[in-house]
Amino acid sequence: MKTPPKKALAAVTLLVILGLTACAARDWPAFRHDAMRTAKQPRLTALADPAQVTGLHVIWSFHPAGAPEAFRASPIIHKSRVYIGNGNGYLYALDTATGALLWQYPPAASPGLTSQFTCNPSSHGIASSAAIAKIGGRTAVIFGAPDQSFGTGFGEGRLFALDADTGAEIWKSPAVAQLTGTTFGDPTELHEQIGYSSPLVFGDRVYIGIANHCDNPIQRGKVVAVDLATGAIDGAFSFFGSGPPRGGGVWTSVAGFGSGLYVTTGNTNIGGAEPPDNHGLSLLRLRSDTGGIVWKLQPVPYDLDGDPDWSAGAAVMRTTCGPLVASTMKDGWTYAVDTGGEAPAPPSVRWQFPPTGFPFTAADGTVHGDTRYLRPGAAWGNVFITMTPGLNVTTNVSSGYDRLHALNACAASAFRVRWILDVPNAAGTYALGPPSVSHGIVYVGTNEGHLIAIADPSRFPPAGFRCSHPDVPTGICLASGFTLVPEPAVLANVTLDGPILTEPAMARGRLYVATSNGTLYMLEP
């Protein structure tokens, strides 16, 4: 047999590698970009070039006809199309170059996918960001939404898989979130909902988190798996956030890495006895085949549960110190845990920030309430970019809603903080949307309607230095034992038409972001 020339083989190998590299992740096919929920666009484009980012400007905008509501779902992009659901219950497919509407689901003449139980933005129409998948050779767009056309008729939650080119239905799942009544606070009715959870396409399944309608009352949280090919519920997979009667809602999107799923859960304590199998207020690794718990980090015990839902979700980080899963809890503390192996074991917590110690106890004086650190972070190499108050978490917890920290995941505790920025044009409780990152350029929206581009100091000189403790003036920082950390430069500050609580999605050099005024924007440097 003739042996191929070595040079030819080498060239072909290189071509394969280059091809895969060029291809991988140039789109933004899921909430937080990928299954690991990194929110990182690894492809180098003008959006990662500090010299060009300053010219960021709007190319087109899309405002749905009729009576659009807020966009709570974020856009996803596959090839030449952007997909996004609106609070009015319609999913839109647009041309990425022009913003022209290609199709919508359901068609305009049909009622939107809405619920009869509406209480906060999570229950208005489609709050779930979509995901791209391959089903039988077809590219599909999968999303979750309420649907009054089946089941109880109140708007039970189900998953939809549509042909990404035409919007034609491929499948509709059975109810994954049951809604058996609409009476606020009625404990005899099921008030489950998909809400903000975005489907995770992982292997041959689709996973979705289930929580409730604005805690009226809280429900038994769960993760449901459906078959990717058919949409049928996979009965072999089962995870509940607590035993009966209620608690542990899965408000956000499941992450996947290796053979594990990573999920965060909401609260369980609404008075009375602790439910059995309380997995609420936890960061967990689950088996992707059965839903069995591999490990569980539960820093806040039942008695201290003042409703700090762990609602940011998990981001898996591939770092130089190993794979980690990181997330910030609603009470403002951030944790990084080794992803670990298949065998059930206690969680190997790499660090807590701020490093006050845990599990918390009634004696330690800490407070774990319904504060608003609920945005997922972005994972960029060894750096986790997240919304957290920082070192003043025990004394001034609500001061950090407009603050991003970049945390060095593999550094010693004293060097955890890489940079801090109090983001401009952001104020109040829901000040920031989730950050996204590309080669150190961080994009984040604000509730005052600004899209902000921030440069990691390795990419562009910082605006200056400030104290690692947010409440210590710079002038006395070093003498007080703290360190000076950079305040990164703001490269662009673009005013849009309303609050931006969705994530900026980057694909092929273009940035897409949606506002609460019901407008989707495409911007380029």
Add this chain to the structure above:
Amino acid sequence: MGSIRIIFPRRVGAALLTAVLAVVGCDVVSDMTGDDETVPPLPTPDPDQVSYSSYQPEQPYSEYAPGALTRSRYETEGGAGLHVEIWDMLIGPRQASGAISLPGGAVLITRSGQPAVTIGGKAMMAATGTALSVPEGQSFTIANESDDPVSLRVYLFSAP
């Protein structure tokens, strides 16, 4: 001048086809995973060379005693001439305070960290949640031997 003729064996052809498919097809699955990107740590700034940012804390600490920072959070008249104040006190990493003398009697509660508190010559470790009382006029010191800050809440009681 001779021409160059390239002949690809079947295995090379198959690999080439794979490469082309990889480039053109852009399989969705490949888009669903992250990738590795090494991000180096930032260099430690030279304190003499850095410029400060314009950031100003809304509720800044100030130095109350050497090594001890405080800020007032709340104050009220407690009736019967009693004045009540709530302070935050902060001891930075690896810092030891000088003598701290408060304007009244006080209860100190550790909010984070593990301070070594010395009151009237008696030293004790105060774990998170520990409450200590300090008589009016009694000075004390706090040492923080860890890399993480110590924060305390101080309840001050004074009468004219």
